Amino acid sequence: MAFLVINKVNKAFGKTIAVQDFNLELQKGEFVSFLGPSGCGKTTTLRMVAGFETPTSGRVVINGEDITNKPPNQRDVGMVFQSYALFPNMTVAGNVGYGLRIAKKPVNEIKKRVDNMLDLTHMSEFGDRYPYQLSGGQQQRVALARALALSPQILLLDEPLSALDAKLRVSLRSEIRAIQQELGISAIYVTHDQEEALSISDRVVVMNNGAIEQVGSPFEVYNFPQTSFVANFIGTLNTFSAEIIDPEQCTLKVGDQTLAVVHDLSAKQRGEYVSIAIRPERINFASADQNNNLLEGSIKSVTFLGSIVRVLITCGDNMLCMDIFNNPYLELPKTGQHVQVACPREAVLVLDK
Amino acid sequence: MASTKDRKVVEMNTFAGLRKLPLWSWIWFILGLLYFVLPLYGTLDFSLRMQRDVIGLKAYHMAFADKAFWQTFGYSFFLATMTIIVSICLIVPTAYWIRLRLPEARRIVEFITLLPFVIPAIVLVFGLIRLFSSPITLPVAGIVLLPPLTNTVFGTNVLMVAGYMVLGLPYIYRSVDLGMRTVDVRTLTEAAESLGANWYTIILTVILPNIRASLLSGALLIFAIVVGEVVLASFLGIKTFGPYLLLLGQQRSYEPAALSFTTFLMTWAAMGIIQKISGGQGHVAGAH
Numbered sequence: 063m064a065f066l067v068i069n070k071v072n073k074a075f076g077k078t079i080a081v082q083d084f085n086l087e088l089q090k091g092e093f094v095s096f097l098g099p100s101g102c103g104k105t106t107t108l109r110m111v112a113g114f115e116t117p118t119s120g121r122v123v124i125n126g127e128d129i130t131n132k133p134p135n136q137r138d139v140g141m142v143f144q145s146y147a148l149f150p151n152m153t154v155a156g157n158v159g160y161g162l163r164i165a166k167k168p169v170n171e172i173k174k175r176v177d178n179m180l181d182l183t184h185m186s187e188f189g190d191r192y193p194y195q196l197s198g199g200q201q202q203r204v205a206l207a208r209a210l211a212l213s214p215q216i217l218l219l220d221e222p223l224s225a226l227d228a229k230l231r232v233s234l235r236s237e238i239r240a241i242q243q244e245l246g247i248s249a250i251y252v253t254h255d256q257e258e259a260l261s262i263s264d265r266v267v268v269m270n271n272g273a274i275e276q277v278g279s280p281f282e283v284y285n286f287p288q289t290s291f292v293a294n295f296i297g298t299l300n301t302f303s304a305e306i307i308d309p310e311q312c313t314l315k316v317g318d319q320t321l322a323v324v325h326d327l328s329a330k331q332r333g334e335y336v337s338i339a340i341r342p343e344r345i346n347f348a349s350a351d352q353n354n355n356l357l358e359g360s361i362k363s364v365t366f367l368g369s370i371v372r373v374l375i376t377c378g379d380n381m382l383c384m385d386i387f388n389n390p391y392l393e394l395p396k397t398g399q400h401v402q403v404a405c406p407r408e409a410v411l412v413l414d415k
Numbered sequence: 416m417a418s419t420k421d422r423k424v425v426e427m428n429t430f431a432g433l434r435k436l437p438l439w440s441w442i443w444f445i446l447g448l449l450y451f452v453l454p455l456y457g458t459l460d461f462s463l464r465m466q467r468d469v470i471g472l473k474a475y476h477m478a479f480a481d482k483a484f485w486q487t488f489g490y491s492f493f494l495a496t497m498t499i500i501v502s503i504c505l506i507v508p509t510a511y512w513i514r515l516r517l518p519e520a521r522r523i524v525e526f527i528t529l530l531p532f533v534i535p536a537i538v539l540v541f542g543l544i545r546l547f548s549s550p551i552t553l554p555v556a557g558i559v560l561l562p563p564l565t566n567t568v569f570g571t572n573v574l575m576v577a578g579y580m581v582l583g584l585p586y587i588y589r590s591v592d593l594g595m596r597t598v599d600v601r602t603l604t605e606a607a608e609s610l611g612a613n614w615y616t617i618i619l620t621v622i623l624p625n626i627r628a629s630l631l632s633g634a635l636l637i638f639a640i641v642v643g644e645v646v647l648a649s650f651l652g653i654k655t656f657g658p659y660l661l662l663l664g665q666q667r668s669y670e671p672a673a674l675s676f677t678t679f680l681m682t683w684a685a686m687g688i689i690q691k692i693s694g695g696q697g698h699v700a701g702a703h
């Protein structure tokens with residue numbers, strides 16, 4: 063049995079359904095992110111694992127023990143909050159040792175553990191400071207040390223970096239990941255930032271409207287999104303409505319252009335409409351290759367973004383976004399120019415819904 | 416530390432701002448200042464002239480030499496302390512619970528805490544006397560639940576503290592609630608809970624230390640109310656400082672002036688203490 067099991071969990075606040083039919087199994091030592099737009103139920107789900115909310119129905123099981131109705135102070139979970147939530151009246155060391163003092167550990171053991179935790183989070187020099195004397199990033203390190211001091215069974219982080227500036231977010235997130243791997247602790251990380259989720263997780267749970275859209279490795283959810291929501295939420299994407307021309311040959315029509323896909327369409331009917339999606343980086347200027355789909359259009363705009371160049375192309379009624387890698391000898395197309403672009407058959411994703 | 420520097424900057428800014436103020440503002444400001452300072456000066460001056468043609472502290476000596484002064488003041492001090500303790504024990508958990516679990520009840524509770532402003536103390540004291548001067552019995556078997564409280568010293572003290580609590584309610588509730596607004600009690604509570612703490616421990620180790628400046632200001636306000644209160648004490652017939660001061664004012668002239676001025680000084684000292692303790696608000700913990 064998995065280390066953490068969230069089984070058929072639902073949560074309603076009055077008439078608002080915050081979480082519906084949430085099922086997830088988490089292995090020991092696994093780092094899972096909940097990713098989704100604001101209000102999709104990520105925090106609520108996390109809080110049900112922490113014990114701050116009780117599910118309307120369903121079960122939460124950690125290490126074989128059903129903890130659905132256990133109060134948070136008996137759950138053995140560590141929690142890191144977006145607002146840091148350090149105790150303003152205690153020093154850094156006081157904060158980190160709080161849980162250990164509550165657990166009535168011997169004084170010298172507390173001191174050793176606190177030193178350890180401050181070492182781990184690179185905060186050793188700051189033990190005597192008060193939270194208000196620390197920067198946001200340092201405060202969050204202390205909060206992390208505090209959450210880990212009791213060696214909890216699972217670490218829960220609710221958008222821990224969203225109050226920090228972009229550069230710090232990037233460095234701190236890899237540090238969080240490194241610490242989690244060093245301790246081998248299971249972790250759930252809530253974020254609305256797809257880059258953050260993709261970069262640090264073993265698996266990503268993409269949520270929308272209180273329900274899971276897709277669970278998979280960062281590679282899977284990016285490259286093989288199963289729903290149009292996932293496809294659109296993660297990365298930039300071209301989505302079109304396409305008419306099936308021949309289910310056997312796997313051909314579709316977008317506007318007046320024909321595309322071939324590798325997706326199994328045999329269950330569909332000729333003339334049925336499906337959603338298809340193409341990542342901008344899978345589109346290139348055409349070269350002769352029979353495996354490729356060819357599309358024609360005219361350049362609408364060219365935007366230089368540094369490492370990539372983003373080209374918008376008008377294809378009939380649709381707008382196509384194409385990313386090409388920058389190189390100094392690139393000949394940038396001109397606005398209004400007529401072009402032919404290509405994308406491989408397997409780059410055209412057919413979305414389930 | 417950063418706070419001192421910040422404060423200096425603020426002071427300099429206000430100073431620069433003051434100089435820019437137009438003449439009329441200055442005139443109004445000085446008039447207002449005189450309005451407050453002149454009576455105070457008058458009181459001080461008067462209190463120093465008990466002996467003819469001599470400026471001296473005789474009135475102060477006389478006032479403080481009176482045994483009744485110390486007795487009544489001590490008694491009021493005791494009642495104030497009890498009121499503060501009971502109020503804090505009652506209001507802190509209540510305000511905490513409302514912030515955490517019953518935010519919808521905030522308006523109702525705020526309304527209730529404002530009632531003492533609307534209902535005069537005289538109504539309160541008559542209610543107390545009516546209700547508690549006869550034994551409270553169960554209507555059926557005639558079992559006595561509570562003997563008449565007004566008959567015993569202890570009972571009267573209980574009534575006094577209860578009454579003072581009602582009078583101080585608006586102040587203490589507001590202070591505590593404001594204190595809880597400045598620290599994020601909800602998240603702090605959750606953080607402490609996930610670290611294994613129970614409610615009792617959380618209130619003691621997290622909530623109280625972080626609202627201590629508000630608690631202190633609430634407590635000082637209660638103290639001021641209790642020490643000066645007259646109506647409740649006279650009608651319940653006990654000898655506290657309020658009625659003593661009133662009586663003194665009717666019989667003597669210099670001593671009450673001396674005591675009034677002392678009270679002013681004490682109030683200022685108290686406000687200074689609050690300012691000192693809550694000076695670094697926002698980083699409360701830095702105070703020690």
Ligand SMILES: Nc1ncnc2c1ncn2[C@@H]1O[C@H](COP(=O)(O)OP(=O)(O)O)[C@@H](O)[C@H]1O
Nearest residue numbers: 075078079080099100101102103104105106107
């Ligand atoms: N205590 C609450 N009372 C009422 N509604 C709530 C409460 N907490 C969350 N919700 C609602 O549940 C939904 C999910 O919220 P939340 O889990 O905080 O989303 P997220 O963390 O993904 O932004 C939202 O519609 C929110 O308004």
Ligand SMILES: [Mg+2]
Nearest residue numbers: 101104105106
């Ligand atoms: Mg949230």
